[in-house]
Amino acid sequence: MIFNIDLGGNSAKCALIENFEIKSKFFIETPKFEIIENLKKMIDIYFKENSFNWSDIEAISFSIPGAYDKKTESIVFAGNLNWWNYPLLKEAKRIFNFENIFILNDANAATYGEWKKGQNSKPNSMMLFTLGTGVGHGLILDKKLWEGSGKGFASEGGHGGCFAEEELLCSCGVYGCLEAKSSATGIERELNKTDNKKYIESKLGKEFKEIKIIDIVDLFNDEDTVIINIFKECLLPMAKAIGYLQTVLEVEKILIGGGPSNLGNKITEIILDNLKKYTLKSFYENMTIEIANLGNDAGIWGAHYWAVENSKKETFNNKV
């Protein structure tokens, strides 16, 4: 059995998986201090209450919202967890008193999970953008998760400046990253600008403290022009990045995940519409953009497959 932990800013999604079947799934609220210590304490309580034993666990996999350097075995930065150069692998091994531990960045985990479990066709190459608090990005090249130079930094396609028209300051400290505009947070920032907020409140006939994407689903589905234009504007920096990346990489498939992807194919239509202007015709005509299939479990599954494939082979009876 493998214990899989998808760590977020405020909570951890945990899943016990055996023979590629989820045996148990639960959430733990995590405080902002001594995160791993507190996580272990809460997991111990859950194990005791539900009669799970650590002796049955063959590996632990972590999906982490931060950049993980494989060489130093440390999280270089994870803003939401307030980790800077945090030696996660060493600390997790000490706190869990467990040797067989594997770590992936959360967007890479979601990409790998989507490729292994969400995509029956197993494309030779694909990339995933996840729209949430930030914009996650992962890349499969030649049927392998692209890890960059070996540090494991790749890929951070939500960052790097250049693509946002406005010089917005991104959470990473760089100006003009697409994340600042194309993330769910960026879309909601736009929805709450004074004129947009007034318009939405008048259309819906009620006042909001803060408008969330979920509040405007009906307006979006009714193709309200103002709402569609807000999405077009917000998704433009990501579309430009896709156009550029596709011109360089020409992957078989581009997938969109995260909260706003629940709005369905209209999201991919908006991105494609934006792309027309920024992509060479031959690339545009052969481009496949789809909504990701796995939803919220993509990270758990990606981390799981990663642990299975990177564990010592003799630990497992089952082959992938």
Ligand SMILES: [Zn+2]
């Ligand atoms: Zn950034």
